Amino acid sequence: MALKSTIYKAELQIADMDRHYYADHALTVARHPSETDERMMVRLVAFALFAHERLEFAKGLSDTDEPDLWQKDLTGAVQKWIEAGQPDEKRIAKASSRADDVVVIAYGGKTSDIWWQAVRGKIERLRNVRVWSLAPGTAEALASLAARTMRLQVTIQDGAAWVGSTDAEPVAIEWTVLKAPAA
Template structure:
């Protein structure tokens, strides 16, 4: 019998001073059986960083579906405006995504992120609609510690740094652009 996804209900409060976006969102996120809480929380972080109130940014089936990112923004015709990946995706996957979407964003994390980028950067030079960021390991581990099945998370963004707080504690994440 296959394991089923674990459901996380989250209230996300966003105060993004860099984009002048302020909003609250109730989201339900499914955690794949093979997914860590760190990856789940980075997907929620990505939502907070790219939600803009148009209600077109959605979580996808992610790990369960090979042809979908972690999040995407599609218009009413189904055209993919934004494709958002977390982790260390394969360069072929990213090049394919760049052909399908108006903008592709990667939030890379983990101890091997620098090595992954060193091996991948040259292969992605022609991808003009790709933005790659790295998240510090210590910060993403602190973010993972905030995970819970029912969460209220507050995201404050200013000058490329995100402060996340909940009843379990807080984490600060400096987002560094790699390209």
């Protein structure tokens, strides 16, 4: 018998002063049986960092043709494709041909560094791809906020972000830009 996804409910209060985006989002997040709390929370933070009225969770791990998150325009064309983790270069190249903007948010410290060194040469040529690497320990700190029902406040200002809840200390979201999209 196949294991089913675990459903999490998250209320995100986003104050993004860099983009002047202020909104509350009531989200339902399905955590795949093979997914860790770290990865699920990185997906949730990715939603907050790129929040938009049409940004939504996709099938991600369950379907190789869909990202973790995507934003489509009114015609159904993919504007933004967001991946969490360390996807292979073929998946990133495929995303690059299907979407206007591709974002990869890698995490995992040393394993993330090793992954980047392996795919860097092939990814550098893709003009619409950006790759960020979360600071070591960030995903683990985010996992400490995971609960079946979450109420999180996200503040983004001057290129920095914090995620907090009433039950825990805020977590600073720090990242390094490994690749920026071509101008």
